[in-house]
Amino acid sequence: MKSRAAFPSKVSENWRARPGRLLYLGLTALVLGCSQVPDPEVTGIAQFLLFDAFAGDRRFTLDTGAGGTQPIQSDATWDVDCNLSMPDSPWMYLARKDHAEVAQRDPHVITILGLGPKPESSPDPNVGAMLGDYYFVSDSGTCAVTFAAADGDPAAGTFSAENCDAATRFGNKGRLEFAKFHVTNCNTEPYK
Template sequence: MSSKAAFPSKVSGCWRAHPGRLLCLGLAVLALGCSEEPGPEVTGISHVLLFNEFAGEYRFTLDTGRGGTQPIQSDDTWYMSCDVSIPDSPSMYVARKDHAEVAQREPDAITIMFLRVWPESSSERSVAAMLDDYYYVMGTCPVTFEAADNDPAAGTFSADACAVATKFGDEGRLEFAEFHVKNCNTEPSE
């Protein structure tokens, strides 16, 4: 028997002897390729005014694109998280990964935005935003979350106008924030 004829017969004999292995390998590859759930998706817009005694009033915006209608997901540019697993305290976080560079290119851009629903009696910060590479504003603003009708992992975060401030004492105002979210975490962490 020549080596050319022996090699294919050995290989084919091996595959015939272990068809279950092939089936399991194929199913494992398929499951691994399809089991990854999509990350959070965010669409929306927010405006913050910052008042400075010497420099005046500045407006900062976070816009996911096309007037807050273009969805964004975590990628090389954005990081985001959204958690609705705690019914009384859902939260979302959106950040530009290159926020320092964006702040230099677009001085009126909000590069990080955090919204969280807290009970009315809580004194916890419910809104936070990075206005440039220097100013980070926070406030105890009323934030609401309205869940989507047919999807427990989706809904809308909203915050009406409220006072915010920097740690340096500069006063500001969140004019509004509205973000539609999908694919939020719905499982409580352990």
């Protein structure tokens, strides 16, 4: 007489009748066990004043919405990124994907902005910004950008800069009046 498996007969027969169940349960556990990392989110506002003796000074603004209180993520309109994996050089980046069209509709917008504190010896810019669709600010050291990490959340913090002189790539003088952005869900793993 043949002996059956140690499982009760209903269970063993049920699994024998459906051999794909084990595979299905294994794949389901794998998919549910893998959590997806949320996209970076940014709230904030920045203003830049461009000096122009002939046409008059112009102020450019980047506002994530509602006076800098509305969060934005990467979507059809924005490209949002931030990296806090290296404590000595964290950075954040915001860009309107349709920056040329936005600049034509509203020429007083900062359409691209990058901020990141750098060591004094670094030649890399602390601030990079596209004002409208023409003036590109690439500051190398005159604007002090600071980053304050959030308590208890290694993927969050606040980037800020205040009242510093800067120039565009074409030599136009201007001033970053202020920039303050809170970031969450930033990358904390070093790039490979």
